Amino acid sequence: MGVYPISDQRDGKERPSCRERKLPRGSGKVDGPGNRTPQEKPHPDATASRKSMDMTVGPEWEHIEIVRRRTRLFLNKYGFSREFIDAITMVGSELVENGIKYGDFGEPEKKLKFKLHILEKNIIVEVIHPTSASATRHLRRLDKTIQWIRGYQDPFQAYVEKLKEVARRPITDSESGLGLVRIAHEGKSILDFFIAEDNALNVSAVAGIEKALWR
Numbered sequence: 163m164g165v166y167p168i169s170d171q172r173d174g175k176e177r178p179s180c181r182e183r184k185l186p187r188g189s190g191k192v193d194g195p196g197n198r199t200p201q202e203k204p205h206p207d208a209t210a211s212r213k214s215m216d217m218t219v220g221p222e223w224e225h226i227e228i229v230r231r232r233t234r235l236f237l238n239k240y241g242f243s244r245e246f247i248d249a250i251t252m253v254g255s256e257l258v259e260n261g262i263k264y265g266d267f268g269e270p271e272k273k274l275k276f277k278l279h280i281l282e283k284n285i286i287v288e289v290i291h292p293t294s295a296s297a298t299r300h301l302r303r304l305d306k307t308i309q310w311i312r313g314y315q316d317p318f319q320a321y322v323e324k325l326k327e328v329a330r331r332p333i334t335d336s337e338s339g340l341g342l343v344r345i346a347h348e349g350k351s352i353l354d355f356f357i358a359e360d361n362a363l364n365v366s367a368v369a370g371i372e373k374a375l376w377r
């Protein structure tokens with residue numbers, strides 16, 4: 163799993179996963195290595211080239227807020243509705259949070275990449291981070307969860323099932339297990355992942371841009 167074409171359940175059409183398409187890539191970095199302080203001003207190297215945006219951040223929690231802010235700034239330029247921007251911002255922050263939680267950042271040069279692409283009628287959110295053998299258990303769970311969500315015709319049902327499961331768990335359980343189902347249901351996104359040759363994990367969420375989502 164993680165490399166086959168994804169099927170968008172909303173219209174039943176097969177769509178290639180983002181890594182099988184030619185994506186426009188922003189060349190720059192926001193919050194480059196060593197820059198670990200949350201900041202409002204764009205980094206001098208920041209690029210939001212055409213319709214894509216790249217950021218490289220360290221595995222610190224405060225970077226989630228930077229990603230959220232930068233996502234909003236970027237999407238605001240394209241006239242999307244507030245609701246859509248909120249949804250995509252949530253998708254980005256859930257993926258980055260997972261990257262920080264489950265990635266392998268054992269050495270200082272190991273960073274997490276966050277990418278946003280607007281491609282025809284889709285928005286693709288990608289998070290790429292180093293992983294290691296010790297994360298195998300999590301990679302299996304990632305795979306299993308994505309497959310499980312796909313098994314539902316409507317991701318809302320998966321969301322409800324997950325909520326019920328969470329409600330049964332002890333309060334002390336730190337992993338809510340709601341992130342991916344939120345992405346599928348609230349973010350109306352199709353999840354996918356693959357492991358690149360350098361052992362980096364690439365997790366993506368693809369959301370369709372419907373007419374109603376423009377302001």
Ligand SMILES: Nc1ncnc2c1ncn2[C@@H]1O[C@H](COP(=O)(O)OP(=O)(O)O)[C@@H](O)[C@H]1O
Binds near residue numbers: 263264337340
């Ligand atoms: N980037 C990732 N790398 C490795 N495993 C992941 C990643 N994202 C998610 N997972 C696995 O999928 C599970 C479900 O993720 P999620 O729905 O976000 O719930 P939570 O983060 O609360 O556990 C995680 O518990 C983890 O085992």
Ligand SMILES: [Mg+2]
Binds near residue numbers: 256260
């Ligand atoms: Mg999570």
